[in-house]
Amino acid sequence: MESAEYWRKRLEEAQESPSNPRSQPSAGVSACLLGWACRYDGRSKVDPEMLERYERGELLPLCPETQGGLPIPRPPAGLAGGAGAQVWEGKARVLDRQGADLTRAFQAGAQAVARALQERGIKRVYLKQHSPSCGSGSTGGADGKRRAGDGVACALLRHLGLEIIARG
Numbered sequence: 001m002e003s004a005e006y007w008r009k010r011l012e013e014a015q016e017s018p019s020n021p022r023s024q025p026s027a028g029v030s031a032c033l034l035g036w037a038c039r040y041d042g043r044s045k046v047d048p049e050m051l052e053r054y055e056r057g058e059l060l061p062l063c064p065e066t067q068g069g070l071p072i073p074r075p076p077a078g079l080a081g082g083a084g085a086q087v088w089e090g091k092a093r094v095l096d097r098q099g100a101d102l103t104r105a106f107q108a109g110a111q112a113v114a115r116a117l118q119e120r121g122i123k124r125v126y127l128k129q130h131s132p133s134c135g136s137g138s139t140g141g142a143d144g145k146r147r148a149g150d151g152v153a154c155a156l157l158r159h160l161g162l163e164i165i166a167r168g
């Protein structure tokens with residue numbers, strides 16, 4: 001299993017200077033949908049269509065949890081007290097299964113992802129469904145159950161006016 005540092009470096013490189021010099025990403029994508037093993041459990045959730053489009057240079061990989069400095073693997077985490085929008089209002093938190101408060105890391109990663117998209121003028125993102133960061137309309141609760149609402153990164157990107165497309 002590759003470390004979080006490995007994936008952070010790959011994300012940084014992809015966001016700073018695309019490996020394909022002709023690439024002009026027109027949308028962002030959750031990196032785990034490209035087969036990048038940056039999920040909490042050190043696995044990915046490859047989406048062949050997303051991978052094909054990434055290989056054509058059309059998509060910019062993003063992973064808010066990795067970019068927020070979290071390790072891989074790590075205990076699963078979810079939202080408590082509300083969904084992503086309520087986290088930004090200070091009314092909800094992100095807790096892992098051991099009770100650790102990861103709210104600040106989730107917010108820092110979401111802001112890093114938003115910056116990467118804004119610097120390139122990208123207005124559309126394909127986000128992994130049901131994640132406490134990337135989920136749109138359905139996210140993960142701290143009790144391990146799905147709940148209605150956006151994840152932390154998705155809520156920020158929606159607030160900034162990006163078009164959100166759920167995948168996975």
Ligand code: SF4
Pocket residue numbers: 029030031032033038039040062063064065066128131133134
């Ligand atoms: S769902 Fe989002 S935060 Fe979770 S591994 Fe995929 S890209 Fe990273």
